[in-house]
Amino acid sequence: MSLSMTGYGQSAVDYQGYHVSIEVKSVNHRYCEVVFRMPREWSRFEDSLRRAVQTRIGRGRVDVYINKENNGESPNAVLNHAMVKAYLQAAEELKPYGIQGELTVRDMLSLPDVLVSPGGLPMDEAQQQEWHDALLQGLNKALDGLVQMRSKEGAFLVKDIEERLGRLESLHGEMAELAPEVPEEYRKRLRQRIESLDDGSLAVDEHIFGMEVALFAERCNVEEELIRLRSHLEQCRELLNQKGPVGRKLDFLIQEMNREVNTIGSKANHLTLVNRVVEMKAELEKIREQAANVE
Incomplete structure (x- = not known):
């Protein structure tokens, strides 16, 4: 199931006379960016802690805040x-x-x-490892809360996008039914226009008339675009049920669907089809806004 890129988690660890609070926040980002804000003496642990975050988070900007307070069990200096x-x-x-x-x-x-402060004293390897393990334990607990929130919000995003995909599929079905009727409607309109202008002096060449209708039918043929659009809709549904980061792939598919819809709109030359194109573009824009928050 796809995850949202927005979430929050927190935890606390009491160790060696200190109360350590850890907060993890994540927001939208194109890649996975992790930023730490913590006491300077723990900077040596930053690379290891960053890798721990990256194993749990595939995409998004993650801000990690680590603070410590003396809980009264150790001297302040x-x-x-x-x-x-x-x-x-x-x-x-x-x-x-x-x-x-x-x-x-x-x-x-x-x-x-x-x-x-006691934490500012040089630490031997054993002490460093103990502090590292304590911080890692607290960080993982905070990440549990973050991932849970991202998963919960991701489920709402997926549900909303799937409902909108259903609307797009319905519009696609209507467009697929209308598309073959466009040349026939054009033929009837062209025939009526010629007849309305004919005062008895016009000699209609049926061969030329048929060629004109055939050329129009070729120009307004959107069958290939509708096939590709159907394929993109199916791929979107498959992506939403995959594990791992899918947001960038989803964004690419939305761009491709927009391209196909624009092509249909430019080729259709049919009022009802153009109205369906407008409705489809509106739904695609709403999906794009929601997909921007998918990991």
Whole structure:
């Protein structure tokens, strides 16, 4: 079943004294574009998390928001021992230049990056993997909600498009019945016009008359266009029941149907057929608007 490209999902993870909230939003996009907004210390996980999103989402722009808050179980700030040692080492290296004085606690605490959040400390491989797994678990849970919403909305889109395809098929049937009658109606109108102008001095050449009707019948023949249009309608129904991204294929078929309908309108030279063409173009435009949101 086709999915919509619009959806929303959220989740939360409590880990190592932090409450991590994850929101995932998706909207229409030609390709699959994933944008992350999260704390800088987790940037190392971005590529892996992006691949996790791309395995679940085939098409659309996906915005992922990851925020963390201290839940009171861990300190808001801790000493960055590596930076403290680096500052002390630098102070020792300045003494040979005749610079006097010692660093006080106040001086040290005022220096950049001496106090950092626990998440800002360097992590070993094991700690990185633990945080990565926690974030991935929360992301997948949020993606579950996103996919569920996209699936639900996709079902409504498919239902609406199928109903409109039914209307197009009905119009197609009417056009297929009308098309063979067009040359005969033209023949009758042409005969009536000649008779209305004939004052007894005109000699109607039946051979020329027949050639004129035959040429008109050839120019207004839309049988090939109707066959291709029927094929496109059938392909649209098949696409709507396929799994995976079908939106771009659907958009292509709608363009092709518009082309066939325009050709029929230009060749028909028949009021009722032209009216059916106008109705069909209106339905195709509504389908195009709906299909723009199909993954």
